[in-house]
Each structure stands twice: as structure tokens, then as C-alpha cells.
Amino acid sequence: MRGLLGAVLGLPLAMMLCGLLAAALPVNWRDWLVLLMLLSLLVWAVLIVLAGMARTPWRAGIGLVAANGVAWLLLQTTSLYGGA
Amino acid sequence: MRAETLKRHIDLHAWVGILTGLALFVAFFAGALNMFHHELHHWQEPAATETAAPDANMQALLDTVVANNPNAGNWMFLIPGDDPSAIWQETVDGESVWHTEHASDFNDAGEKVAPAGGSGLSEFVNELHFELAIPKVGLYFMGVVSVLYGAALIGGLVIHWSRLKKEFFALKHQGNLRRYWKNLHNLVGVISYPFHVIFAWTGAAMGCLAIVTLVMGGLVFGPQFQPAFTEASEAWPTPEASGNPAAMAGVDDYLAGARQAMPELDVGWIELQQYGDENAVVDVGGSVHGKVAHYSHVVMRGDNAELLTVSGPGQRSFNHFLMAPVYSLHFGDYGGLFVRLMYFALALLGCLLFFSGNIMWCERRTDRQGPSRSAAFMLRLTLGVTFGVMAGLAMAFIVSKPMLYSPWQAWTAPAEKIAFLVTLLIALAAAFRAAPLTTAGLWPKVCAGLYLLAPLVQGALEGFHTWLEPDFLLVNGSLLAVAASLILVDRLRRRRLRRAAPHPLWVGAAHPVTAANPVDPDPA
Secondary structure (H helix, E strand, O other): OHHHHHHHHHHHHHHHHHHHHHHHOOOOHHHHHHHHHHHHHHHHHHHHHHHHOOOOHHHHHHHHHHHHHHHHHHHHOOOOOOOO | OOHHHHHHHHHHHHHHHHHHHHHHHHHHHHHHHHOOHHHHHHHHOHHHHHOOOOOOOHHHHHHHHHHHOHHHHHEEEEEOOOOOEEEEEEEEOOEEEEEEEEHHHEOOOOOEOOOOOOOOHHHHHHHHHHHOOOOOHHHHHHHHHHHHHHHHHHHHHHHHHHHHHHHHOOOOOOOOHHHHHHHHHHHHHHHOHHHHHHHHHHHHHHHOHHHHHHHHHHHHHHHHHHHHHHHHHOOOOOOOOOOOEOOOOOHHHHHHHHHHHOOOOEEEEEEEEOOOEOOOEEEEEEEOOOOOOOEEEEEEEOOOOOEEEEEEOOEOOHHHHHHHHHHHHHHOOOOHHHHHHHHHHHHHHHHHHHHHHHHHHHHHHHHHHOOOHHHHHHHHHHHHHHHHHHHHHHHHHHHHHHHHOOOOHHHHHHHHHHHHHHHHHHHHHHHHHOOHHHHHHHHHHHHHHHHHHHHHHHHHHHOHHHHHOHHHHHHHHHHHHHHHHHHHHHHHHHHHHHHOOOOHHHHOOOOOOOOOOOOOOOOO
């Protein structure tokens, strides 16, 4: 169950975390997009492992939902979405 | 590491393994045979190559295919060789349909002479490898399976890191049977770990491409993502048709242009887009040997073969530099025959890894929780699917040749798939009917026999002299190697049974642990 939660909720979180990394680095994300996508797969797998380490499934679920929310809010402070 | 944390890692590793193990077994077993995909193309229909017109060339094939199918030039791949082929896409009711035609399918007048149908063995093995032969959703499913497989590998590294050295020497015919499976699983896992990381990562990259593109585009980058991804991943943007017809330069000019731009390129294919239109683009692709990221492209205009761009070792963007090895590392085609043979062996070892992992999960669950229906079901399912897939593929090979030389030649490809499916269902039914110990005793012999039989059937129908041809040698050799591996595994199984009683789960009923079959104190 925890692994499943990690697989489902870890996917958007992994993509958003990689987006935040792209926003933080002073390099145009287009220039290293393939690395970013490969990295996002690794982060997704790590998130599945981390979710699997939670003591209970609901802890994993709440943690992932909260992390997704925070990552989404942080992404809104960047100019990534639709930006030039 | 705290015992509680280690236990959670082991639990996660086991659960992810049991969720993905069977799908990975199928992908790895088909992948092992798929290492000889091009050779299998020749093996499955040697007559097509032999009857190829002596003056068959790619330009004639291209002209014929485009004349017969005016839209074929919208997106087509030309594959050079003894019998050049054209693979082109057609949109039917909004769905993309791919067609393949060979030079030998046509006479000098461009009339189709080859009967419809023929063997589809290499395509079927490939489909089984990357999408479990499930159209549309199979690829995405395998992409997610690859990510879970990556998670299992991360867990496996955490579990085994501190005792890697010890586990190299841990495989002994001592103690209980489960310990043996566990040591075998750990040994194979440790030895082939770097390759499994490669397979998982590159497999996930290919399988999850659409999912990642969708989520990353939708959540992070917005509408600007797709054009950026196209630029990052393609040698040249896909051209739009202008609607203005134009005379094309021709295949010889494209090849000459590619030779001039990249003399070391070994041409593997020519990709044509909007051929016949003034916006036509031609990508001459292939390999620069001696490089891991060997895939290279020379892109030019279709009408006058004017060079547009070159992408190859030492002359490509950072994105292309990273994209190229994703494919070559997965396909194992960067280091010649030795690397392909190594990938073949590693894929078979991977099958053993997933098989032993599933068995360990079943036995461990029974030991921990007592008689368990789910463990008994999973053990039988594991035996049924693994032996069913192996026997099914062997039957597809065996059925292929007699069908090809029968009046029902057109039905060869469907017959291969039916033979696979029927054998798989028989194996599944047998696994759920007989005791697992009986299944494990009988089916390795059946499978080994079938893999010995397949090259014999081919030799009997096409002549045993064909065995000496390099392509036949590799394909038949790989079938015989599978048979030898199964005989070895069966021998190891019998040797173990002589020295230790089987786990109660194997005799048809799951009993509580007894003194004769103690719980392994070390579950890793």
C-alpha cells in the first residue's frame, strides 16, 4: 500500500522537485532537459522507497500529499510554467 | 542500520519484487532472445532473402511502395541489407498502423509477388519484451514496472551494501532449501547489479517517456515543454507538408551526402518524412562503431540533399549526448558480439533472479504467517507463468517453420502467437492442478526439450547446412543455450532435493514451520 502510494503520488512530486531544481539552477532547463527527465525517474524511484519506509500507509499518504502541495506552491513562485 | 529500518527495506524490496517479478521475467526472457533480433529476422524467413531480386535496391523499393501507397512517404524508414525493407506508417480511423514491405515482395514491374503473411517471430519476441505483447497500454505498464524495479534495486543496494563481499561466497549446498534460493538470489543480484540499474533506468526512460512528458508538461513547464522536448530528443524537427509536390534527390544522393558529412557512419536506416513534398526531410541514421553512444544522424533536405544538421559522437548537443546512450545501453549493441552475448547471459540470469525472488517471497510468507493461500497461489502462478512463457516461446519457434512451408503459410504469424498462448494456458492450468514440486520437476525438462527441438525442426526443414550460417548459428545457439541453462537449473534442483527436504509449500500444502524446515533467522 505504501509502495503504491509512493508510485502514484511520487510521480507528480518527482516531476515538481525536478522542476524546482531547474528553477534554482542558473542554467536554461532546455539545455539539460534529457538529464532532468532521467533524474526525475530516479527521484520517482527514491520516493517510492521513502514512502515504503513510512510506519503506516496513512503517514506515507499524508506526507506525500503535503509534499505535493508544498512543491506545487513553490513552483508557482517560479517563472517556469509557460515562461519564456 | 537499525533492524526495524532494515526490515522495512526488505519488506518493500519483497513487495515491489512480487508486484513486478513476473512481468520482468517475461521481459527479460524475451529480451534475451531479442538480443539476436536482426538474426532472427533472417532465421524466420530465409527464403525471402534468398529470392531477393539481384538488382533490388532501395530506390526501386521506395518508388514502388510510394507508387502503391501515396501516403507512405509521409513517414517511412528504409532499411538497407540483402533484402531492403520499407517500414511505413498509415493512419486508419485515427490509429497509426505500421506496414513492412521487402524488396523481394515485388517483381521488376513493381507488382507484388510475395504471398501475404509469413512469420512474425522477431516482431512477436520484441513485442513480448517491451510491452508483454499487450498493445497500447503494455509499454506504459512496463515503464511503471521499470520504475518499481528501480525502487527494488535501491532497496536491494541498501540491504546488501554492508555484506556484498560475504555474499559472493555464500552459495553452498548446505542448510535448508530456502537459504539456498536466497543465496542464489543474492549472488545473482550482486553480480549483475550494475546491469540491472542500466536496464531499469533505460527501460523506465523508454517506457515512461509519454507519462513523464505528460506530467512534466502539465505540472511544471506548461505548453513550452513539448517543443523543447522535441528539440532535445530529435535530430531535426518533424516537418509539416507544404502541399507543394517536389522532385526528390533520391536514395543514392542521400547516402552520398551522409558519407561526405560523416565518413565513419555505418548506415542502419534512412528515415523519410513528407517524401515528395518540398518540405521533405531525410535522416540517414546509423552507427559510428567503437562508441557507446554510437547512434548518429545526418539530416538533409529531401529535394536536393542539402545538409541540414549532423548529430554524432563529438558533434551533438548535451541533450543528444545523453539521449543516445539510453538506447544503446539498453539494447547492448555498442560492443559487438561479445557484449550481446553478455547481455544474453545477463538477461537469463535476470530471469533466475526474478524467479528465485518470487519463490523466496512465497516461502517467507508461509514461514511467517503459517499456511497461506496467497503464497500457494503466487508460487503456482510463478511456476505457471515462467514455464509457460518459456515453453510458449519455444512452441512459437517450433510451429513457425512447418507453417511457413505449408499451404497455410499466410497464417504463420497468427499460428506462432496461438501456439504461445495455448502453451502458456496449458502450463498455467498444469501449475494450478499439480503440486508445485511436480511442476518444478517436469516443466524444466519439457522446456529444455522444446528448446532442443526448435533448431532440429528448422534444420530438418531447411537443411542442417544452414546451421553454419552466422545468423542461424546465433539464433539456434541461443535456443540451445536456453536448453542447456534449463538442464543446469534442473540438475541443481535435483541435487538440492537429494540433500534437503523441500519446503512444505512445494508439496501442495502449506504447513507451519517444523524443526526440519526452520525459519531462516536472517531474512535478507
